[in-house]
Amino acid sequence: MHAALGEPARLGIVDSLLVTDRSPKDLGRRLGLPTNLLAHHLEVLEAVGLIARFTSAGDRRRKYVQLQHAALTQLSFASPGRAQPGPMVFLCSQNSARSQLAAALWTARTGWRAESAGTHPAPRVHRGAVAAARRAGIDLTGAAPRALGVLPPDAQVVTVCDRAHEELAADDEWWHWSIPDPVPTGTAAAFDAVVATLDQRIHALLA
Numbered sequence: 139m140h141a142a143l144g145e146p147a148r149l150g151i152v153d154s155l156l157v158t159d160r161s162p163k164d165l166g167r168r169l170g171l172p173t174n175l176l177a178h179h180l181e182v183l184e185a186v187g188l189i190a191r192f193t194s195a196g197d198r199r200r201k202y203v204q205l206q207h208a209a210l211t212q213l214s215f216a217s218p219g220r221a222q223p224g225p226m227v228f229l230c231s232q233n234s235a236r237s238q239l240a241a242a243l244w245t246a247r248t249g250w251r252a253e254s255a256g257t258h259p260a261p262r263v264h265r266g267a268v269a270a271a272r273r274a275g276i277d278l279t280g281a282a283p284r285a286l287g288v289l290p291p292d293a294q295v296v297t298v299c300d301r302a303h304e305e306l307a308a309d310d311e312w313w314h315w316s317i318p319d320p321v322p323t324g325t326a327a328a329f330d331a332v333v334a335t336l337d338q339r340i341h342a343l344l345a
Contacts (some may be wrong), residue, residue: 139186139187139188139209139212139213140213142182142183142185142186142188143188143213145179145182147169147171147175147179148179148182148183150169151165151169151179151180151183151189151203152183152188152189152205154168154169155189155203155204155205156205156342157313157343158296158312158313158314158315159202159203159204159205159314159315159316160202160203160314161200161201161202161203162176162177162180162191162201162203165203180203186209187206187209188205188206188209188210189203189204189205189206190203190204190206191203191204192204192316194300194304194316195299195300195301195316195318195319196299196300196301196302196303196304196305197300197304200300200304202300202314202316204316207338207339207342208338210342225250225251225252225253225290225292225293225294226241226244226250226251226252226253226293226294226296227252227253227254227255227289227290227293227294227295227296228240228241228244228252228253228254228255228296228297228298229254229255229256229257229286229295229296229297229298229299229302229306230254230256230257230297230298230299230301230302230319231256231257231258231299231301231302231305232256232258232259232260232283232321233254233255233256233259233260233283233284233285234256234259234260234262234263234264234267234283234321235263235264235266235267235319235320235321235329235332236267236298236299236317236319236320236332236336237254237255237256237298237299238254238263238267238271238278238281238283239267239270239271239276239278239329239332239333239336240252240254240296240298240315240336241253241254242271242276242278242281243274243276243333243336243337243340244340246275246276247337247340247341247344248340248344253293254284255284255285255286255287256283256284256285256286256302257285257286257301257302257305257306259283259284259285260283261283262282262283263278263281263282263283264320264321264329266320266321266324266325266326266328266329267320267329267332268281269326269329270320270326270329270330270332270333271333273326273330273333274333274337286306294311294312294313295308295309295311295312295313296312296313296314296315297312297313297314297315298315298316298317298336299317299319300316303316315335315336315339317332317335317336318331318332320332
């Protein structure tokens with residue numbers, strides 16, 4: 139891993155992925171890397187387990203690159219925490235599971251304010267999300283999906299859904315956490331996996 143990160147471009151890729159998942163196109167644009175060179179660097183990082191690449195659950199065509207934060211613990215340095223005690227807004231399509239869990243976990247783990255909203259709100263929070271939150275020691279009783287309105291100017295926006303991220307043409311300052319939707323599967327394991335992933339993301343920011 140140290141050898142892989144000895145190349146400045148690859149270190150730049152990892153730095154760009156510390157707080158958000160990105161498409162290869164976005165990475166290339168930000169780092170000024172041509173497509174073929176970026177593909178080579180991504181292959182090297184993937185081979186040592188520092189990144190994962192996967193297809194969007196939204197348009198099924200776009201690709202995303204995600205940093206494997208657990209792998210960084212094997213290195214002799216830690217990624218710098220970048221979380222700030224300001225308002226966080228978590229977005230997904232229906233605001234019935236992922237964004238509700240993200241906002242609740244963020245507040246519980248950090249003590250800082252967080253809100254959630256959806257581009258197409260469901261009638262109610264999914265009971266699987268309520269149950270998963272309870273297993274994690276968090277109460278979602280009384281939570282209700284709401285439509286995305288005007289965002290606070292000082293908020294850090296985090297999309298936790300590929301579909302919402304792509305539909306909203308996310309701002310460059312937004313973060314994207316590509317998290318699979320647990321609703322189609324509907325199992326307790328699927329919702330618990332969302333909680334575990336969100337916890338890992340939040341912990342990585344605070345490490």
